[in-house]
Amino acid sequence: MTVGFICKCTHYYTAQSVEIAVKGLENFSIREDIRAMIGLAQTQSFEMKKVSLSHSGRTTVECPFCEKRHYTAVPKNLHNKPVRAKCECGKSFPVLFDSRSCYRKEIRLPGEYRDTFGQKDLMTVTTLSMTGAGIEVTSLKPFVRAGETIQLKFMLNGGHNRWIETKAVVRRVDSNRIGVEFVGLSVHQEKCLGFYLMP
Secondary structure, eight states: OOOOEEEEEEEETTEEEEEEEETTSTTOEEEEOHHHHHHHHHHOSSOOEEEEOOTTSEEEEEOTTTOOEEEEEOOGGGBTSEEEEEOTTSOEEEEEEESSOOOOEEEEEEEEEEOTTOOEEEEEEEEEOSSEEEEEESOSSOSOOTTOEEEEEEEETTTTOEEEEEEEEEEEEETTEEEEEEESOOHHHHHHHHHHTOO
16 A cells, blocks of 8 residues: 655744645644754653664554554655654654664564475574565575575564565575565565564
């Protein structure tokens, strides 16, 4: 599903404020206002939230007040800068949408993969992020090379019980340890990963 935006631009003296309301997520908005941002950071007891963005610019944000989670797409002009996010509960909080790095979670998720020849082997996902994973395969000398595209299938645990089945490009091979970058994740899969990777 494509997420649309409504943009409102106003000026407060020399500071520009841009408020973006996300359709489909009632009253959830992202607001860029440096002076308000500084004032908010000084008056709130919690630190600025830093959330990682997927390649498509989507992420999951949890309100520190009501703990509701919002899955949203963030426009490029708000990447890698402090902004103020406003939840439908009426509270706002500081957040930084980081597109330069991805949070990686250390885990042990069983699954399987198929190489470029269609040969199947068992694997264990050892690290997971919004953009890729680290896996360990049963073969000590897997028939894969950096740059090749393989097929992955694994299930998210911890009550999520969602299968992730996607293509991935091999970025590094170290014995039976392989680092991959996801290719063509669906919006639904990105949403599942976003909820799963919430700290």
